[in-house]
Amino acid sequence: MNRKEVSDSTMEANIAYTSGYKQKCREHHEVLQYVCENCRMLLCDVCFRKSHTAHNCFYIDNFLTQRNDLLFRLIESGRLATNCYEDIGYKEVDSARHIDNNCNLLAQSIRNTFRPLIASLQQRESNLLDVVNNMHKNRMENMYEQVSTLKASYLGLVKVIKKLNKVAKIGHKLENLYIVTQILEAQRQVDTYAKILEEKQYKDEFYKFYAPQVPYEILRDIENLGSIELDDNNDLTALNNIPTTLEDANEKDIILSSSQETSSAEVEIKVEKDTCKKTKTQKSENDRNIGIGQAVPGCLNKVKAFRSDLPSLAFAPKGNGQGHVQRPWGVCVNQLGDIFITDRLNHNVQIFSPNGEFIFRFGRKGKSGGQFNAPAGICVDKNGRIIIADKNNHRIQVFSSGAKYLLSFGRLGTQCGKFKFPFDVAVNTKLEIAVTDSANHRIQQFDYNGHFIREIPLGTCTFTGYQITPRGICYTPKGNIIVTDYVNHCLHLISPAKGKIVSTKGSLGFGYLQFSRPSGVCCDDDGTIIVADCHNRRICVFSSTLESLWNIDIRPSVNGLNNSYCNETDRTCDVALTKDGRIVFISEMLSAHEAAQTAKRFVHVY
Template sequence: MNRKEVSDSTMAPNIAYTSGYKQKCREHNEVLQYVCENCRMLLCNFCFRKSHTAHNCFQIDNFLTHRNDLLFRLIESGRLATNCYEDIGYKEVDSARHIDNNCNLLAQSIRNTFRPLIASLQQRESNLLDVVNKMHKNRMENMYEQISALKASYLGLMKVTKKLNKVAKNGHQLENLYIVTQILEAQRQVDIYAKILEEKQYKDEFYKFYAPQVPNEILRNIENLGSIQLDDNNDFTASSNIPRTLEDATESYIILSSSQETSSSEVEIKVEKDTCNKTKTQKSENDRNSGIGQAVPGCLNKVKALRSDLPSLAFAPKGNGQGHVQRPWGVCVNQLGDIFITDRLNHNVQIFSPNGEFIFRFGRKGKSRGQFNAPAGICVDKNGRIIVADKNNHRIQVFSSGAKYLLSFGRLGTKCGKLKFPFDVAVNTKLQIAVTDSANHRIQQFDYNGHFIREIPLGICTFTGYEITPRGICYTPKGNIIVTDYVNHCLHLISPVKEKIVSTKGCLGFGYLQFSRPSGVCCDDDGTIIVADCHNHRICVFSSALESLWNIDIRPSVNGLNNTYCDETDRTCDVALTKDGHIVFISEMLPAHEAAQTSKRFVHVY
């Protein structure tokens, strides 16, 4: 009998440290004497000699002596199994959310692909049916016109015929002149009737619809258009809410698990960069994504955000006149250093010099070209064109550097290229315009001339269950897009090439990487991220790795500034960078505090 000890065992019989074990084998009715570790079973002497002599077997009492640690190992294994099961339960909840999000995205992508095709076919069907309806109406009218003309001619002919019958009957009593006159009139009526009968007689025409010549092969191809396949380059982890470095989220990482407990609203992980080379697919995607963001589009010098805890300039008081604002929101800077401000209540755009001096303004309330209804976001491309999100008109308007109207695109709707309350705009070096289509919960990209490029549906935020509502937007120096999520209090990094969110960061609160209604956002040319944390009354500055650098709190009770430009209830709206790297942002008052205050200023430069 082989008595070599087995290194580990998961066998778990009813163990008791007693001798004289009298339970019998059901097959041979002999007392059970041995334990076979290989087969995990109790044996009688006959069973052992029959088929277990080559196995690792012990007598029952000797087994307890040699394997007295087995009970505790099995208890520990049970504990580990319980912990593992609980972890799997938590992961199952996350996986269920990811499955929902993935399937929702698939369904939306399928709709976006096929609905334009279906709409085109329905439009063609509608056009042809309109032709048939108009044809029916015209042909019926022509037929009734022909019958009416024939009827009138027939009545005239019958009248003359009666007179001729009278002439034939009483001709000897009538004058020759009268008889000749009636004959000539009858000839004219006959000629008229014959002509009408020839021209106006209804023609029994027949039209036929010729169906498009579509080979059966094409029909089969249409039936098989599109497919749903596993994306080997993505998994649920990549699209989850596990926080990671926003600016580097599209690179390859090795994710290490962390044993530290975290809050329910955010999960922390340790991240190491993978030293492996990027795949060809990633390289090709980066090659295609050649458009990058600039802090000041067209500026030849690199713009880097400067830290300052004190304001260097404040301008734009409350009012309707030149240089005055009522409800400003958007801000941007051009390569000359001029500062552009949108005013949602005055419905215009105003331009100020780098020193805050008023230069000019354009626009007024309306729906026509060059008019606005609550303009919000604004940006300037490298050619100096001014791009404005005309929010309540559901469109984007583009102007020359001298404010001459050039073009507009978008109108109210949910289809690709249509907009619903677009809040902000951004432009990259390829002159691609990104729009936060807020009420449609998506990002849309357009080219230089306003032609639709792509849409990026945003879906549901996994850790809140609410729809993602984008507000502020900017391009990063790597060509990705950062948007603020006004409803879910976080930031999303979006890859335009992959057309999806690749990372999410932040949650509701006032601490590190916590926000309350984040609004405007911008990046400097090193990737530093500046966020207008609206309801927290501050500007937050992060490195490209989302390390907190500094904050600008605009409340006098916090910053200790003894000026009257801001009060405790003012909020930050939008943010931009000057050519020198100074942070310029817009503040707004609560509607309840909009009483006239001559000392108020709404544009601040730090």
């Protein structure tokens, strides 16, 4: 047979219809008699003679006899191909895990390289700003001192002039010795005041900040600092030895994820060993998918609660001016150590330095972006963004570190993404925002841009029968959530992954692990839990397994502190930790005692 034309081997089967046991050609309507092995198709006599004479063709009846091994060869080829595909699939899975692991290690390496540099720059900025703040304070104090001295000198000079005018007026009635004595005394006083005037005049000094002279080449090098290149050796040893800056979210000790009622109307939180065997890949995936809590978000150093029974600082008196508050509730601290306070009656947010000096404030009453109606909870994420629960506007607002309005999300409602009096907010290292949707009796989580992630309904408390009403909220170092239950006087541990309460602790009372209207809550980086026990007028500190460590009672009759900053009826609202682990909390004054408390301070640091 002479080869004339080669057909496309991908063409469809050449079968038009079947008549009895005879199959017809689609094109020529002739009986199919041949098998073309080259084209993998059936042929009629016309097809064969027209374009397949050069191919390896067989009569249909003879094909299986002459190629009886073909079926088994195809089965074996298919089996081998299937094994190859399965091997490729396993390799792809391993490659995907390798890509995940490699990229995670690369990201961690980049963070650990640049964070110390960024921290050093931020520290230098903070130091220079402290110098400016101290300079401003000292210069203003000197100016006020000069003004006071000049004012006193002016009044003294006026008094001398009056006396001399009197002497001049009735001098003919006075003795010469007296007149001379008065004149000499007046001369001495005028000389003194003239000297004071010369020394105490304000000098219009002007200071200037000289920016570091950084050559353009260095700035360009910084912009291009570091590179990511292919490692031909495929060696991950160096990356695996990178020192981490965040606590491992998968520690061996975990809080038991079960809720059970006890005879004392309490639910025990136990500690058990995690017996789950995780591979290295599983562990890295868990680390990647769990956002953990930080006591001071973005702080490179580990923050551990510091025990102190004495106040080290008290500030923010009552009023409407700068540095004054009316009814504060929320408090948080950023990575520079600045303290943020929300004021529900002044409808604003005020920022203070670590030593309690007023820095600036923003916000006023309203419904527009950047305006508030009784702002409550507040937190700052690791990027410095300020996140505020705008309670009576039923929304969350987000601002830049410089208080520039960025976005808001939520409005009044019961559907997912809506709120009814959101009271507190918290943020984790994945920049996920958790909100206590108080009157809707649930927790909601959102991403960095305020997009809804999940709803965690809280339901009814098993040992009181009342609906769970969340008030304060924080993330733990293991990625769980702790909320205070204002109505049922207890704490709830929530697993975001499971979307439910996994354990509960506490009951009404004043004893060990008892609360009365618990409000704000926070954790240090070891998992130590600090609770503002509002109506018991104290701060309670527990270990991560809820062993009582110490309390701070703000009542003067109990703590023995003779100060006028707190009285017997004040209550604790919210709590946070400073960078050095000191406890900072907000106190609330009852309205009946407001008039008598002129020296009252609302923010306390222990």
